[in-house]
Amino acid sequence: MAVITSDLTSAAPVLPKWIAPVLLLAFAYGVVPLIGSSYLFEAILLPFLALGLAGVGLNILTGYAGQVSLGSAAFMATGAFAAYNFNLRVEGLPLIGSIVLAGIVASAIGIVFGLPSLRLKGFYLAVSTLAAQFFVQWALTKFSWFSNDSASGVIDAPRLSIGGVALDGAVGRYLFALTIVSILTFLAHRLVTSQTGRNFIAIRDNETAARIIGIPVLKTKLLAFAISSFIIGVAGVIWAFAYLRTVEPDGFDLDRSFQILFIIIIGGLASIRGAFFGAALIVVFPLGLSRLGGFLLGDVFDSGVLDMSQRIVLGALIILFLILEPDGLVALWDRVRRRLLLAWQST
């Protein structure tokens, strides 16, 4: 047999892997708060962080464990409303406590709606996760207890503070979101490279073989639902508490679920970084499109046209990605980076 020497490793970057995320975090904590405008925080970074985290959560379930879900927004809503109610009803519970408990509630709901995955696969599973989407939204609108009997169903999120330090301003909320997202993303990264993460991939790639080698398939699937829903639930808290500053069921509709699915498809399935690449595109793209449209077409380009053109371009993008780059923006980025590095090394 011909000896297979690895031909791919020669171009590997020389820097250790942790350098890039550490530099990025240093920049995000040290530089961005100083130079960012409030528009940057309110319109770009906060939704980016919330959706990126939701993408990480969905990627664990769909990208790694191979279980398609259209219920992400339901788990976000569960997280947001649970955190609101814990915060409202439990005396003396610190905000962080409410958030963790909210994640656990979302995780429990995730397990319940993950049960069909023990029998269903692919498309059928996706349809059954729709049940979560509709049920949660229905329950939150139907029972006004969840929104503290407020007449409009729209409630103000509590003021953010950690350890007595108020984080109300745009920068404060940004740092609050950034911290939670960084911690959970780091843990998610550890998870997907652990034995459990490899079990997720094994079940995704070949369920029968996974069962034969003794991976507890049913337990592992439910674990994927639980962990994924926890993360998405916390993303929901960030979305409502830090970004919108209101808690309402409407924002967590099926469109949002699809949006998060698109984030991981465009960004890259089974990639933690991919979720943030995808979220960045999803957040920045409509802003860019509206500027471009306004610039080219002037007044004709109103919000209706924007909304429609946004859907069309996004749909086209997704089809393009599925055909040309099924591994998403991450793969594209890695390829470009490798090229640049090679070019740089050869000069």
Added chain:
Amino acid sequence: MPLASYALGMMDASVYAPEVFARGLPLTPQSSVVGVVPTGSIADAAAPLLVLQGIGLSFGGVVALADIELSVRPGEIRAIIGPNGAGKSSLINVISGVYRPDRGHVLLDGIRYDQVPTQRLAHLGVARTFQNLALFKGLSVLDNVASGLAYKVRSNFAGQVLGIGRSPGEQRDSLSRADHILEFLDLTAVRDRLAGTLPYGLQKRVELARALVAEPRLLLLDEPMAGMTASEKSEMASFVRAARDRFATTVVLIEHDVGVVMGLSDRIAVLDYGRKIADATPDEVRNDQRVIDAYLGVASDNEDGAGI
């Protein structure tokens, strides 16, 4: 084929011998089963590791297996051959619990199962490969092989994420064992490649590695050499033999290449249309008229004919 009345005796033995005892006992009742096929060179006296009793399986109208009796002794390489659709893969699927037989039982180490519990297969010391590649394409070769030890993992996800408790030790242990197997099967050069990117022949070998890493007592190989060149086949054959010798593993091997099978196996069972038409040593099978009619005669036409 004598569908023996000993079946009743067997039931008693297995009902009264829970797993714990069965391992330790000499299991004399079962030695009568070995007597059904008195040929063979090694370990005639040893209790069989695997016994199939009256296995029947059909899919709709298709009879995949009919009345199959088979016994496999510890340490032997037991080949199953037969034309396409003869029921060979179905047999392995029954042994590994992927299929539940309509009739009959599987005895593993003296314990009787109507359907072998797939989820516990690895704990029972059974590993297998698949006719169609069943690697985890998105994992590296090393991780694929290490996943063969997943059944042993006792740390939970929280411990693994935080790197506390028994998880770091387990991780180190399974990676080092996987590395050993990779070295044993000459796969170290592709250790960090994604399994899905390897050429077919190497993927087959990685699958063998994943099965071997658990050092199973019983190894089921469904056409491990299919689609390989002659030299790859003989290399694979030597790996199978080496694995048997090194880990004292018992091997059940499905293979179409009669030349390879004759050289490699201790005993051969021949299936045709779901029935066992012969079960003997390679030499006897080679000269069996029914086998020649049903399979060998045909095989030289549609196989590459090497070694026949």
